[in-house]
Amino acid sequence: MPHSAEERARIVTIKGSTVEVRGLSSYRMGEITYVGDEKLIGEVIEIERDFATVQVYEPLEGLKINDPVYPTGKSLSAELGPGLLSNIFDGIQRPLEQIKKLSASSFIQRGIQINALDRHKKWQFEPNKDLTKGHFVKGGDVLGSVQETETIKCNILVPPNTNGELLSIQENGEFKITDPIAELKGSDKKKEELTLMHEWHVRIARPFLKKLPVREPLVTGQRIIDMFFPIAKGGTAAIPGGFGTGKTILQHQLSKWSDADVVIYIGCGERGNEMTDVLRSFPKLVDPHTQNPLMDRTSLIANVSNMPVAAREASIYMGITMAEFYRDQGFNVLLTADSTSRWAEALREIAGQLEEMPVEEGYPAYLGARLANFYERAGQVIALGSPYREGSINITAAVSPPGGDFSEPVTANTKRFVKTFWGLDPNLANRKHFPSINWLNSYSGYIKVIEEWALESGLEDWGRYRQEMFTILQKDDELQHIAELIGSKALPADEQLIILVADIIKEGFLQQNAFDKVDSFCPIEKQMKMMKLMLLFYNRAEVLIRNGCPISLITNLKTVQILKRIKEDVPNDNIIQMNKIEDYIHTDMEELGSKYGYKV
Amino acid sequence: MARITVRGVSEIRGPIIIIEGVTGIRMGEYLEVKLPNKPTRKGRVLAIEEERVIILLYQGTYELEKDEIETEFFGRTMQLFVAEDMIGRVFNSQGEPLDGLPGIYSDEYRDINGSPINPTSRIYPRDYIETGISSIDSMNTLVRGQKLPIFTGAGLPNNQLIGQIVKQARIVGAEGEDKFAIVFGAMGLTMDDYIYFQRLFEETGTLDKVVMFTNLASDSAAERLITPRVALTTAEYLAFDKGYHVLAILSDITNYCQALREVSVALETVPARKGFPGYMYSDLASIYERAGIIEGSQGSITLIANLTMPNDDITHPIPDLTGYITEGQIILDRSLHNRGIYPPIDVLGSLSRLMKDGIGEGYTRKDHPSLSNQLYASYAEGLDKRRLAEVIGKKELNRRDQILYEFADKFEDNFVNQGDVYRSIEDSLNLGWSLLSNLPETELTKVSEALIREHIQNKGADSD
């Protein structure tokens, strides 16, 4: 460190996860500093006269007043380049596998400084054929590519805010992540070497050319989402719910099955075993869209609940920056964060240590602004540079409201910034109706867009089926209220039929067992067909009822049971079996009709 | 590390003392306060503001005299000597023997705060533990390495349930079954409860397998903050260094959290909900997350904790934050208890998150996943019908609703209400099927036809 003894900065107070420092040679917000003899990593978060407050990303035990603090001149940055996928990092992007190896311990030790990306590994670089010496390149231009995993070919980009005349570019060959692959002469005539990786300040959104309106769905294979409350590529969704209502499982499902190119999964202040679960299962699961292991498109950030709070705060920014990096290469990225409430709590804890004035339930006044800032980083964009690329970031974030109360500050503020709301319902979870997304108070702001997409994609009936099913569910809700008072027996037959069909929809369509081999992922064609069959059942039964057929004859039809079990019993690609069920329904109804002389 | 000794304090506030004009003190370090003619008290440095050191005294500050006390700083965090021969012993919260035997002398010691387990080092827990209790084994299966609290209410038989688990639990199929130990952390336990547990261990012949750490209701509240840490430090040593399957029992988390609140109020931290500090989630996580299994070690830590819900309120911050951290919860229900049902487990409200990978073919039995799904669903429906019947009268229910209504009754009376007896998991699952045989087949939508054929021979009840 180039600092003489006199100008050395020193710790003056130590509290919670922050230290106050005096004597920094310069004071810059966001500067990374090394704290104490062990050089714990910290970041300047407040400056007051000669003092800076530094939040430290590691436990502070053992630090003393007057311990040295070293400025670095850098801001909290992410390393961006091949090697992020198939990997797992902590909240400040230290690779956990490497930490394990370095410390030779199963427990996370302090003071380990280690690069995010492997400095020894060699990557096969393939230059962009269109580039030649003398070419003027600018931020975002594709210099070439590296096959990062079987699934993902990582574009090597000129970093944003960099441009100049290309002095040289490497041929096809193997390079380490820090080897120069191209050389530029910038406007200031200085030479600049470009490598397979670059760094980016995580708290600053990466630039793009233009934001575009969203236009197609993120297909998730989860029926209640795809058919009822869809999310667009580039869209945002919140998953609020009390403990045990299914937020994590839903996020695992989205990460596994949705048709994103790249998934960034942030475990922010949640359970260690849940990260282990992903880590152990994803390499064995096959991506239904590419047939490669799911891990090939996934990068994990794990800052679990008992890891340092300040790093939990950082983990969200680290994740979104990595997402932007893949977006800029032209990928559709899904970012899931579990849970943003733990991130907000980290903010609150640190604000408390700064003695900031709390506004609501101890949260600082800027909670809303920080959330807005985060969700703003989602979207569908035209990336900088050439060739032309579009990419997107989806954010789906879990929210963990205390006591399951959605009026609390984090849920309420989140609601202001997300377009899709999958509200998890403890009553449904309690009866093990999963996913426990409440169909009456959830919403999607992307219905119109997706309706248009459906029309163009040969799914003309999507909007109609959706509406018809919704109508049944809404009527059912009203009828349930009445039935609670008088019993369903007292309802007229046509209303009893609605209750019956709603029951088929709830059990046979809305419920989806994440742990069933077949049901876990449901292709869109099967979803549509299931809707079709359920509505067909309703329409045919309705005619019978109108002609005087007693409801009990319909309730006892074998088809009811069959409809409820299509999701598990019919293999996902077995259209023939689906058609057979359609025939059953017709036969069943016609038999009833002819046997009892009702018109069908 | 050099020790520093200081005389006098400048402030005393609740369990907190503040010493001024001292340098060289480390964050989090362990210290002892010596008093003339009284036992030494122990503490921890919570914060340092220049020359002001803020200290938590675990035995409180009662009767401290401002100028008389002498504080010795140890230059390191609080440590616990650990050894295999702690098994069978009784200690106070600081690891000092209470059983009249000599203290533990060992060259192995551990920082009681532990360190987070690297998620890449964890082994995902999958081996179920047979507790011999139907509502747990079939419906909320406990897995070795899981952390599972019991949410209880004042006067409910949670201790009896833990007793039954201790008596009956077998770690099915595990190697080294003999290497089994219980680590018990009593936090603010009443004498009655304490004696209950002591008897339990005696009667079950496990006394020589138990390490007890004791903080009773009459002991200092602040000391409760170290009890679980000392207990889990011991558990980690036994499990991860010595290969024991450890069952860690903590009782009662509510007392622990109240102590946490007391200290945070004394420190004037901004409260989050009900006066509890905003960091309670992280603090509790630093306890619960110490359970689990790690690579390269034979042992495991399974954590069961008593948690008394204040006013039976599950949304209270203590159960709420716990539920957000643990891998499920067993909820005891007052109305079941009042109807004489034991164990009064609320089967639907309870949850075991690790069940999904610990049951089914190759683990428990092939039919287990869909059978339990069917039981949840039919029981939930039955409870709906019970509520409906309360409004319109049972006679007004239609035939289907009546059958479901009766199913819920039978499920509670026969399946849940098993009494203090052992039931093998096979028996529990079979009992589940026999209850289902009372339902018309049209109700059995969670189980495949093949399973129905296999498990229900004479397809019980008729349909209407």
Ligand SMILES: Nc1ncnc2c1ncn2[C@@H]1O[C@H](COP(=O)(O)OP(=O)(O)OP(=O)(O)O)[C@@H](O)[C@H]1O
């Ligand atoms: N789609 C699903 N299919 C089957 N079971 C599910 C599904 N979703 C949730 N569950 C059940 O609910 C349990 C709790 O789900 P999950 O862990 O996702 O809750 P959570 O909302 O993340 O809770 P917490 O806030 O405490 O983390 C799971 O362990 C599982 O048993």
Ligand SMILES: [Mg+2]
């Ligand atoms: Mg979760």
